[in-house]
Amino acid sequence: MAPSSPEVLLWQRARDPHTGRWALPGGRLGATEDVEASVRRHLAEKVDLGEVAHVEQLSVFSDPHRGPAPRRVATAFLGLVPSDADPAVPDDTAWHPVDALPPTAFDHGEITRAGLDRLRAKLSYTNIGFALAPEIFSISELRRLYASALGHRVSATNLQRVLTRRGVLVPTGSTAAPGPSGGRPAALFRFSEHRLRVTDPFATLRPPDC
Amino acid sequence: MAPSSPEVLLWQRARDPHTGRWALPGGRLGATEDVEASVRRHLAEKVDLGEVAHVEQLSVFSDPHRGPAPRRVATAFLGLVPSDADPAVPDDTAWHPVDALPPTAFDHGEITRAGLDRLRAKLSYTNIGFALAPEIFSISELRRLYASALGHRVSATNLQRVLTRRGVLVPTGSTAAPGPSGGRPAALFRFSEHRLRVTDPFATLRPPDC
DNA sequence: GCAAAAGTGTTCTGGCTACACCCATGG
DNA sequence: CCATGGGTGTAGCCAGAACACTTTTGC
Numbered sequence: 001m002a003p004s005s006p007e008v009l010l011w012q013r014a015r016d017p018h019t020g021r022w023a024l025p026g027g028r029l030g031a032t033e034d035v036e037a038s039v040r041r042h043l044a045e046k047v048d049l050g051e052v053a054h055v056e057q058l059s060v061f062s063d064p065h066r067g068p069a070p071r072r073v074a075t076a077f078l079g080l081v082p083s084d085a086d087p088a089v090p091d092d093t094a095w096h097p098v099d100a101l102p103p104t105a106f107d108h109g110e111i112t113r114a115g116l117d118r119l120r121a122k123l124s125y126t127n128i129g130f131a132l133a134p135e136i137f138s139i140s141e142l143r144r145l146y147a148s149a150l151g152h153r154v155s156a157t158n159l160q161r162v163l164t165r166r167g168v169l170v171p172t173g174s175t176a177a178p179g180p181s182g183g184r185p186a187a188l189f190r191f192s193e194h195r196l197r198v199t200d201p202f203a204t205l206r207p208p209d210c
Numbered sequence: 211m212a213p214s215s216p217e218v219l220l221w222q223r224a225r226d227p228h229t230g231r232w233a234l235p236g237g238r239l240g241a242t243e244d245v246e247a248s249v250r251r252h253l254a255e256k257v258d259l260g261e262v263a264h265v266e267q268l269s270v271f272s273d274p275h276r277g278p279a280p281r282r283v284a285t286a287f288l289g290l291v292p293s294d295a296d297p298a299v300p301d302d303t304a305w306h307p308v309d310a311l312p313p314t315a316f317d318h319g320e321i322t323r324a325g326l327d328r329l330r331a332k333l334s335y336t337n338i339g340f341a342l343a344p345e346i347f348s349i350s351e352l353r354r355l356y357a358s359a360l361g362h363r364v365s366a367t368n369l370q371r372v373l374t375r376r377g378v379l380v381p382t383g384s385t386a387a388p389g390p391s392g393g394r395p396a397a398l399f400r401f402s403e404h405r406l407r408v409t410d411p412f413a414t415l416r417p418p419d420c
Numbered sequence: 421g422c423a424a425a426a427g428t429g430t431t432c433t434g435g436c437t438a439c440a441c442c443c444a445t446g447g
Numbered sequence: 448c449c450a451t452g453g454g455t456g457t458a459g460c461c462a463g464a465a466c467a468c469t470t471t472t473g474c
Contacts (some may be wrong), residue, residue: 062285124412135241182471208365208437371436
């Protein structure tokens, strides 16, 4: 069975065009901010998401017919919050699993897929997991997060070894209490860094011996 | 010694702001085109570059102070032409090696570096070389192109094997005439595809056994 | 003791690098 | 026949996947 998927925050439009359809949070670029600042501002204003763990630019969506006139050009971003974040969201706003999106407004479905693709790719070769995981977590929890985002099973054994070898994961020394049905207590880890870093640079055609 | 670097097409500004500095080709987005169409149109209009082998979006540059008022938001692109392309360029336009840029206008130096970084990364894990190489080429020629773009020496032996294993390179059967000082005639190759394809997907954390 | 959950040891594989060696041509 | 430029054979390395086995808990 496929693991459950990550979720996107969407708000339901109350007026035309596309009344009732679900849209990504966002808005106009201010005169004195760059696009990233604008994204952070809109998230903080419209939804209670002042603490976004990671934000990165996806791509520009500029099809002249992506929405009704007047023509709009959108710079799409991927923003991630940890699994234990629980922002207070307005009534018209809700989290939706990316593999079962409600009817989306404009090209926001396409944008969402682009975000998921980017996340999946970066899980492989960067430490981007820091933006999905709580501050402290067990390997099993992390495994569930990775499996959910990637859409396939992930081996806890290998996940731990890969991330440890890369210096991404640091043991805290403490352990979690076992569940009601027993089992060995899980060791707890945290990410060594909370900034995006490429941990597995493309090795192919690398410089000779240096 | 470092190999010679790839070149960027720049034009010299004739008026304020930044008179005399060198700028990337580009211009305003039209009302009925998307950003990629706009890039292709500007290249075709301003310089004789109707035949760009590959175009891809880099990123949006939107610092409110990236240029004088009025504020402009730029969507930067990477465009590649084969090494044997020789477009007729206007008088105010010239190719410059990326490792020795003349004084650049606005943030165009930064944009150029971003383009080079993107090219370097993609040389490792895609077939993007098709956009740099002539239709038919020897491994030595291709080696020079890769070394120049990557900024370090590249082994012809391994380059051939990597690209062949990935199915990117196809032998044509013919050979090139040796140079004046002799030497074995080089076998000639071409790229199997002229569309970007990821040839070395990130293997880490791939799905189990399937 | 037994089931459940977590963690370790070990082997195998495949892609890439490195390097020694072999091939074809001009003078 | 030798210098020059091309091409092949082969060994080693390393990251990751797979899987069997061990450890620590609740009941």
